[in-house]
Structure formats: C-alpha cells, structure tokens
Amino acid sequence: MTKIVQFDQVGGAEVLTLRDIEVGEPGPGELRIRVDAIGLNRGEIMYREGAYLYRPVFPSTLGYEAAGAVEAIGEGVTGFAVGDLVGVVPAFLQTDYGTYGDHVILPAAAVVPRPASIGPVTAAAVWMAYLTAYGALVENGQVRPGDFVLITAASSSVGVAAIQTVRHLGAVAIATTRSAAKRQALLEAGADHVIVTDTEDLLSRVEQITGGQGVRLAFDPVAGPGVETLADAIAPGGSLVVYGALDPRPAPLPRARSFPALSTSTYTLFEVTTDPERLRRGVAFVNAGLSGGTLAPVVDRTFDLADIAEAHRYMESNAQIGKIVVTVAHDGREEPAS
Structure with a gap:
C-alpha cells in the first residue's frame, strides 16, 4: 500500500485527502518511483479549483514534480536501473499521473537522472521553474548578453528561475513585485x-533603468488588462511572453492597432517537456547552471506530506519567495533537506 493525495471534487485545499491505495506495478513505458520530495506549483492549485487548462477526472491525483529513486521498471524502458536517483519533469497530464504520494507510477519520458550531489528537496524545486524559464527565454526568446528582461510576479519559483536564467545568459534582470518586503530577497536571488x-510607476522605472529604450522581452504570468502597460515598457521589435493567467480577466492584444511593432505570444512548459530533443537541451542547460552555481533553486519552506492542504494554503497566500516543497518520510526516516 502507498499513500496518495486525491480529491473527489473541485474546491479549496480542504478537498485534498491522503489515502492508502495499492500502487501496483509500472506498465510499458513507465517507472515506479519512491518519492522523497515534491515540488508544488501554481498550476496544481488551479487544477484543484477547476480553473486549469483541463478539468480533473475524479477521483483525481495531482502533482507535476518530484525527486526520489527508481523502484521498479516497466516493459520497454531503458536507461534506468532500480535505485537510480531521479527527478520528475512536467511531461504528462494530471488526469493520467501525479506526484503527490510516497510511491507513484510515472511515464519514463518524464523522469530524468539526478546527480547524487543534488538532494531531493533541491531536485524537487528545479524542473518546472527552470525549464519554464529556459524554454521561454533561451529557445523561444533568444535572450542575449546585455538584453533588458522584465520579469513580473518575480517572487514565484518561476520568477526566481527566470531571474537566474537571465543573469546566466549575461542579460539584465528587472524583477517586479507588489510587496516592498520582497525587494531585498529578489535582489539576493540575483535581480539587477x-x-x-x-x-513605484512601472513605466517610469523601466525607462530609467533602460535609458529610455525599453526592455527586449517581458515574461509575464499574470495576463489580464495589465498586458497593455507591459507592452508600453517593451522596446520596438521586442517581445511579450505570457505564460500564465493569474488575472482571470480578458487580456487584450496590446498594440493591435498601433506602433511600434510588438511580438506577443503565449507559452507553456509542455513545448519543451513533450519534445525529446528540446527537453534534452533544457536538462543539459539547467544541469550546467546547477553545477556551475549560476542556477540555484530558492526553497522558501517545506511541509510534510500529511500537511499537503496547509502547503496549498501557504502557496495561495502568496507569501513565499521561490519554491514550496513537500517532504516524504519512509520507515520513520526523512530525507535530507537539500
């Protein structure tokens, strides 16, 4: 038997239930993973609330990220051995698989090796955030040294990853936050x-920082009417990349009837994680940054699996800077906190 988090109706964090179920054996193309740590993501809250890209099928599990070790290998899976340390990348639908449990079955295509030097908590904080930033800023955005990049809602785990990715590329990271209490932490995370x-007035500050030229790219998870203000902060020929919808109001197409030219696009992590070649490049990029110290996940707080509802409520409070991670104890032993 294994402990799995499930829910039977959309709603608040109180719908999450920790249940004992039979985990079974992995099927073709699958692995069974002993989970040591789970990374939480905003999309999981939206999924639980029924406001995500797709609706849950009940009883539903959830979760995109985890770190642990391979326990069993399904037919046709190569490149893994029992006991291998691994991380899980978001490359599946939560209607099919989930990571919220102490032993879970996942598609092998969503599992990547984890160096022994990277602890489970750190590993659980990596892939959603850093591959999101990688795909939007490196592959699609083609950010270059010296570019000015505006990162909104920057205290999220993706925001922190984007700050570090921009700095890794030799560009200038301009972070936004609504709270003055988060300013110093964002500077410590690497924001220029x-x-x-x-x-502060966004447009005046951007003009001051960029010498009047505007940013080359704005990376935004909020959307809504605010995209029009962001568009005014972008240099002619620059790009607005929207990767979320924290503001549920309709988002206009900025500069649709005016100049200068602006490229506006939406982006999801799945553009990288469902393409084996792009995923390979992304994993190599992130691992190089982790090894070199230019990419370093910020973990705000950890919770026990039994406290998953509290962990969701904490994420909903927007108090965190960086990642929220849930740890999983096995046989009375808890994995290291790094």
Missing part, C-alpha cells in the same frame, strides 16, 4: 533591479 509596483 526590483520595481515595487504598489509604490
């Missing part, structure tokens, strides 16, 4: 500049 939008 921080704009507190509750007290």
Whole structure:
C-alpha cells in the first residue's frame, strides 16, 4: 500500500485527502518511483479549483514534480536501473499521473537522472521553474548578453528561475513585485533591479533603468488588462511572453492597432517537456547552471506530506519567495533537506 493525495471534487485545499491505495506495478513505458520530495506549483492549485487548462477526472491525483529513486521498471524502458536517483519533469497530464504520494507510477519520458550531489528537496524545486524559464527565454526568446528582461510576479519559483536564467545568459534582470518586503530577497536571488509596483510607476522605472529604450522581452504570468502597460515598457521589435493567467480577466492584444511593432505570444512548459530533443537541451542547460552555481533553486519552506492542504494554503497566500516543497518520510526516516 502507498499513500496518495486525491480529491473527489473541485474546491479549496480542504478537498485534498491522503489515502492508502495499492500502487501496483509500472506498465510499458513507465517507472515506479519512491518519492522523497515534491515540488508544488501554481498550476496544481488551479487544477484543484477547476480553473486549469483541463478539468480533473475524479477521483483525481495531482502533482507535476518530484525527486526520489527508481523502484521498479516497466516493459520497454531503458536507461534506468532500480535505485537510480531521479527527478520528475512536467511531461504528462494530471488526469493520467501525479506526484503527490510516497510511491507513484510515472511515464519514463518524464523522469530524468539526478546527480547524487543534488538532494531531493533541491531536485524537487528545479524542473518546472527552470525549464519554464529556459524554454521561454533561451529557445523561444533568444535572450542575449546585455538584453533588458522584465520579469513580473518575480517572487514565484518561476520568477526566481527566470531571474537566474537571465543573469546566466549575461542579460539584465528587472524583477517586479507588489510587496516592498520582497525587494531585498529578489535582489539576493540575483535581480539587477526590483520595481515595487504598489509604490513605484512601472513605466517610469523601466525607462530609467533602460535609458529610455525599453526592455527586449517581458515574461509575464499574470495576463489580464495589465498586458497593455507591459507592452508600453517593451522596446520596438521586442517581445511579450505570457505564460500564465493569474488575472482571470480578458487580456487584450496590446498594440493591435498601433506602433511600434510588438511580438506577443503565449507559452507553456509542455513545448519543451513533450519534445525529446528540446527537453534534452533544457536538462543539459539547467544541469550546467546547477553545477556551475549560476542556477540555484530558492526553497522558501517545506511541509510534510500529511500537511499537503496547509502547503496549498501557504502557496495561495502568496507569501513565499521561490519554491514550496513537500517532504516524504519512509520507515520513520526523512530525507535530507537539500
């Protein structure tokens, strides 16, 4: 038997239930993983609420990220051995698989090797955030040294990963946050500049920082009517990349009837994780940054699996800077916190 988090209806964190179920054996193309740590993501909250890209099928599990070790190998799977340390990347639908449990079955295509030097908590904090930033900024955005990049809602795990990715590329990271209390933490995470939008005018600060030229790319998870303001901060020929919808209001197409030219696009992580060649490049990029120290996940707080509802509520409070991770104990032993 294994402990799995499931829910039977959409709603608040209280719908999450920790259940004992039979995990079974992996099928063709699958692995069974002993989970040591789970990374939480905003999309999982939206999925639980029924506001995500697709609707849950009940009873539903959830979760995109984890770190642990291979326990069993399904037919046709190569490149893994029992006991291998691994991480899980978001490359599946939560209606089919989930990572919220102490032993889970996952598609082998969503599992990547984890160096022994990277602990489970750190590994669980990596892939959603850093592959999201990689795909949007490196492959699609083609950010170059010296570019100005605006990162909104920058205290999220993806925001912190984007800051570090921009700095890794030799570009200039301009982070935004609504809270002045988060300014110093964002600077410590690597931001070159921080704009507190509750007290500072975004456009005036961007003009000041960039010498009037505007940013080459804005990376935004909020959407809504605010994209029009972001568009005014972007240099002619620059790009607005929207990768979320934290503001549920309709988002206009900025500059649709005016100049200068602006490239506007939406982006999802699955563009990278479902393409084996792009995923290979992304994993290599992130691992190189982790090894070199230019990419370093920030873990705000950890929770026990039994406290999964509390962990979701904490994420909903927007108090965190970086990643929230859930740890999983096995046989009374808890994995290291790094």
